[in-house]
Amino acid sequence: MKILVVSDWIDQLIYSEKMKYRMKDIDIVISCGDLSFQYLDFIMSELNKPLYYVVGNHVSRRSFKKNEFGDLVSDFPKCFKNLHLKHYKEDGKLMAGFEGCVWYNGGPFQYRQWKVYFYLLKMIPRLLFNKIIYGRYLDIFVAHSPPYKVGDREDPCHTGLKAFNWFIKVFKPKVFLHGHVHLYNRNVEKVIRYYETDVINCSGFYTLEIE
Ligand SMILES: [Fe+2]
Numbered sequence: 001m002k003i004l005v006v007s008d009w010i011d012q013l014i015y016s017e018k019m020k021y022r023m024k025d026i027d028i029v030i031s032c033g034d035l036s037f038q039y040l041d042f043i044m045s046e047l048n049k050p051l052y053y054v055v056g057n058h059v060s061r062r063s064f065k066k067n068e069f070g071d072l073v074s075d076f077p078k079c080f081k082n083l084h085l086k087h088y089k090e091d092g093k094l095m096a097g098f099e100g101c102v103w104y105n106g107g108p109f110q111y112r113q114w115k116v117y118f119y120l121l122k123m124i125p126r127l128l129f130n131k132i133i134y135g136r137y138l139d140i141f142v143a144h145s146p147p148y149k150v151g152d153r154e155d156p157c158h159t160g161l162k163a164f165n166w167f168i169k170v171f172k173p174k175v176f177l178h179g180h181v182h183l184y185n186r187n188v189e190k191v192i193r194y195y196e197t198d199v200i201n202c203s204g205f206y207t208l209e210i211e
Helices: 037-047 113-121 124-134 162-171
Strands: 002-007 028-031 051-053 064-066 072-074 087-090 093-098 140-143 175-178 191-194 197-201 204-209
Touching: 002 037, 028 037, 037 051, 093 113, 093 124, 113 162, 140 162, 197 204
Parallel strands: 002 028, 028 051, 093 140, 140 175, 175 197
Antiparallel strands: 002 204, 064 072, 087 093, 191 197
């Protein structure tokens, strides 16, 4: 399965009339956040492939609302599939995700470190189900923030989420896709091996193939 991952900024190689020819062998599109739904809509309509996403910490006020528990939830069009704390199986690949980043100024989709552990614990029943039925917990984990000290930065906004380190060690996804930390240089290494997982910075765009 070939995946196009986009994140953080509009890349002119993607926002182009030639993109559908360059990316014609793509099977699914994933957004790691901080992108408008207009941009995602462009990609989806050009490629006509399923699009999964998590939101980042930069979300327009019109793109989220409060649910009955007072939590913020993204309000993107329903044609995009929100991976936040959800599980999907696409072309045999097991996918899940977590939105936002670490709390730094009280803006939307910012989470205290301890609270991320709390939310990820809720995913355990389905992960165990995957292990029993499919022989593995997860193939693809999609986040906006990187794990702590694995491709993150030291400033308060770009510090990684510690719960992700625990999650990767225990549930061993094949790949952990994230954005948030901007890497503008196309030649810089974007993949960090962490235990049994490739942690990939997908800021701008990144393509990968999963067997
Ligand atoms: Fe971000």
